[in-house]
Amino acid sequence: MLYISSNLRSLRSKRNLSQLAVSDAMKFGLDQYKKYEYGKNTPPAESLLVISRFYHISIDLLLTVDLEKVSIGDLVTLENNRIVLPITVDCNGNNLVEVVTQKAKAGYAAGGYTDFSFISELDHISLPWLDKNEKHRVFPLDGDSMPPHNDKSSIIGKYIDKLGDVVDGKTYIIITKNNEMVYKRLNRNGKNTFSLTSDNSFYNSYEINFSDIAEIWEYAGSLEREQFKPETNDINNLTMVIKKIERDMVEIKAKMA
Structure with a gap:
């Protein structure tokens, strides 16, 4: 089952936007957008991409999850990050x-x-x-x-x-x-x-x-894929210390040069 039409109505309602305002913002014709909301047409890939970017929600969520029943909050808020998180779900809508x-x-x-x-x-x-x-x-x-x-x-x-x-x-x-x-x-x-x-x-x-x-x-x-080894012994610890000293010496020589 696809939830795109009900999700479009829900997301628009939460933002207190009119159909005209949303269609203008997405650069869709009003009649075209209404058909998406009323379930008469399913948005093609290009339109889904525009919708996902407008609402900052992945296409997967728009299509397969009833957003009236899921608290999505701020899905992605990392500075300058992309705006969607691709996910996969099973037949019951659970994340895999x-x-x-x-x-x-x-x-x-x-x-x-x-x-x-x-x-x-x-x-x-x-x-x-x-x-x-x-x-x-x-x-x-x-x-x-x-x-x-x-x-x-x-x-x-x-x-x-x-x-x-x-x-x-x-x-x-x-x-x-x-x-x-x-x-x-x-x-x-x-x-x-x-x-x-x-x-x-x-x-x-x-x-x-x-x-x-x-x-x-x-x-x-x-x-x-393999068992953890026992605690490192003194010989192994000494080896690591020597490696660290060697690395530090290389860095010191590089700075002096």
Whole structure:
């Protein structure tokens, strides 16, 4: 069942707008718009895109979710961010958990997160312990910067739609507008920046501007393909210390040069 006609009436009513005002704002003819609201015609893809941008709601939600029964609030409020969040749902309208694999990682970070066809082609799973009123997605990891997780780990992320909801000290998957996907511990560092820190002290912390963030997903669990190893022994700790000293020496030489 498609809810586009009832959703158009509901969204317009919530804004106290007339049909004429909405049709003018969307650059639709009044008769054309009325047919969408009355369910006589289904808006084509181009018109759906205009509607989604006008109301800041994803096309998926416009079509498949009864917005009279769902509190969507401010769906996306990140500064300079895109205005839709592509999602997939099951036959009952429940959000599915999309799995971003290593193979799909580069495409996702490069902007596939805004592409409905890209998202729909990802593998999907259902995790019954997750809150059905929240949006989750699974992301792969690289390297050893966030032990005990490694490149055999995948992080289950909960979508964060407001930067103000980020809690200092917690870990998050961040998708940047520079086509990067990182998993770090965040702390506010000034008014418009975060400090990104690795739990592995071998890696330096760095900063990111709010305006460079495309998506943030809060840690909600992990999927592991190998057992966690026992606590590192003294020899391994010493190895890490030596590596850190070597890295610091390289940085000092570079500055002196």
